[in-house]
Amino acid sequence: MSPRDDEARAILKANDRGGYTVPTAGLYPYQWNWDSVFAAIGFATHDMDRAWTEIETLLAGQWPNGMVPHILFHRVDPGYFPGPDIWRGVGPVPSSGISQPPIAATFVRWLLAMDPSHGDRARRLIPKLIDWHRWFMTWRNAGGAIFVTHPWETGRDNCPDWDAPLAAIEPAGINAYDRRDTTHVQAGERPRRWDYDRYLHLVKLGADCGWDDAHLQQVAPFRVADPTMTFTLLRATRDLRALAAGFGQPTSRLDRWIDEITRGAEQLWNAGAGTYDCVDLRTGTHTGVVTNASFLSWYAGIGGDRMLPQFDRIAGLTRHAVPSTDPAHPAYEPKRYWRGPVWAMMNMLIARGLSESGHPNRAEALRINTRDMIAENGFAEYFDPRDGAPAGGRNFTWTAAIWLAWASDSARRAEWAA
């Protein structure tokens, strides 16, 4: 047992708002989609009932069209902007109007592998997860590559992949606004004003039409196919298929989706740059950035060892892997959010893929590297890859959860080998 184990559990407890956890008090005072799913695997190490509740609360916010929002505003908090009045979500719980990486089905499968006695709860979630995946396959599907209409949907809010697609947008019609994020965290660790104007322009576009998917399909000025979405949906659909099959349910539709995304993911392979990256669908161009999302190909079970040379090159460039942007790329900024820092939960997904794809030594090295980074620097939102210096929010739910479930030497990793 490491003293960090107790600290991590205390962070999950302190961020628990009753049925859901906030990523961290102050900076993110609501329920975030993929944060909650990571929280669940952290709870699962010591409170399985609470783990299931986290995912159930998230899916209770599902919209009638199947979309599961990226933020649920359970209780209004003026410390966060943009809040429910700006987003004007149309679901059962006040919410944002976009989704986030669909990792939930995968984690439901892992929870069940850790403790099969909660089968009923898993079974009840399956139709909701299928509806959510159907929403992606209907409204975010470019020939099997999954795209987003807002950078925040990928969870990688300000990575350099968005620079060119956002530059083509002239933000208009947004009222004067006060950012709250920079009252909690140094401005140098957060996105710039230029990005924020465009983020808000895209939110307004969706809110003004009541998040009408058919309308947005015609007018959305931002359409970027992305590895985070494509790879997590592919993986999650396979896990959903395994869950459904385990309960004797039909799988043919899931099989079709798996096939379609597997073929579509090939569009994200940038042969010239030797990496998976984003594709701006408006221009058909690859963004040409190697990011930590590029390395989710193993987690998705595709590409064989295509990404191995990039992985080994980047792993040698900084003390802590995996930087969110290639340190050799001109846009790399080691302290600014998704433009360089290391994110522990991405490392867990990458390592999981590596160990499943015949690279257990690299997976274990990445775990140890992440363990040491957290042990030395605490439960920050993200870390400077050069020295592990903590950045962004502190006492962060997903870093604590990842510690408990994977990075700590006492983690029960073997038990979720689904």
Ligand code: GLC
């Ligand atoms: C930021 C991150 C996103 C995360 C959210 C809450 O917006 O980019 O991935 O879900 O914070 O932690």
